[in-house]
Amino acid sequence: xxxxxxxxxxxxxxxxxxxxxxxxxxxxxxxxxxxxxxxxxxxxxxxxxxxxxxxxxxxxxxxxxxxxxxxxxxxxxxxxxxxxxxxxxxxxxxxxxxxxxxxxxxxxxxxxxxxxxxxxxxxxxxxxxxxxxxxxxxxxxxxxxxxxxxxxxxxxxxxxxxxxxxxxxxxxxxxxxxxxxxxxxxxxxxxxxxxx
Numbered sequence: 001x002x003x004x005x006x007x008x009x010x011x012x013x014x015x016x017x018x019x020x021x022x023x024x025x026x027x028x029x030x031x032x033x034x035x036x037x038x039x040x041x042x043x044x045x046x047x048x049x050x051x052x053x054x055x056x057x058x059x060x061x062x063x064x065x066x067x068x069x070x071x072x073x074x075x076x077x078x079x080x081x082x083x084x085x086x087x088x089x090x091x092x093x094x095x096x097x098x099x100x101x102x103x104x105x106x107x108x109x110x111x112x113x114x115x116x117x118x119x120x121x122x123x124x125x126x127x128x129x130x131x132x133x134x135x136x137x138x139x140x141x142x143x144x145x146x147x148x149x150x151x152x153x154x155x156x157x158x159x160x161x162x163x164x165x166x167x168x169x170x171x172x173x174x175x176x177x178x179x180x181x182x183x184x185x186x187x188x189x190x191x192x193x194x195x196x
Contacts, residue, residue: 003178010180020058030185032170032192036120039169040110041071044103046165047156048094056094063092068103074114076107102155109152128171128193138163139172 003011006022013029016022033039048064049057057064067090069075087093087100114120127145142163149157166172170189175182 003176006180011176011178012181013174013176013179015054018055021055024058026181029168030170030173030175030181030189032189034121034125034192036110036114037070037072039121039124040073040107041065042168043157043165044068044071044106046161046168047102047106048096048099049164050099050156050161052094060092060094063090064094067093071103073107073110073120076104077111079104079107099156106154106156109149109154113152124169125171125192128166130193136163136174139166141171142166 002014004014004016006012006016006026007019012022012025016025033042045057045061045064048060065071067087083104084097084101088095088097093100110120113123116123124145127141127148129139129141138159142165143159145165146157146159146162149162163172167174170185170192173182173186173189175185
């Protein structure tokens with residue numbers, strides 16, 4: 001992985017090659033997230049990305065938010081199977097029936113975890129690695145999170161998608177060492193790591 005110069009001349013991770021990706025990189029990627037709804041959204045978007053590229057998912061994110069009640073997992077947990085056909089017919093979203101069904105099924109699991117002591121966010125953050133060398137596609141903690149979620153019935157999760165979630169939600173800081181955003185992301189992440 002290398003860096004590219006952004007529109008302001010600062011170096012950024014080399015995948016920042018258009019305005020949509022630059023905006024996502026600068027404002028979100030690698031920034032720690034505590035909000036349970038947003039964590040569920042990020043996990044759901046990683047499921048939608050399976051077999052696709054991230055730019056496509058970002059381009060459809062607003063439509064996915066509209067279709068899935070802004071990824072409010074408590075609301076989605078109440079939705080029944082009758083919603084699947086309408087969602088699968090929506091041309092604005094990624095119309096993969098298995099991924100759509102997974103969001104609804106996973107919402108019920110997220111709601112169950114949120115009702116436990118500490119909540120959904122604490123459950124996820126306990127898997128955050130202390131450190132992970134940049135440029136990886138997985139780590140033992142991502143594998144452990146994927147196993148723990150699968151054991152509860154979570155769909156469309158594996159070690160690679162769990163690690164991509166770690167990157168997106170700031171559980172790891174995979175900004176290139178020369179990226180202008182790396183130090184800022186690392187300082188924010190340090191405040192989120194639970195004590196061990």
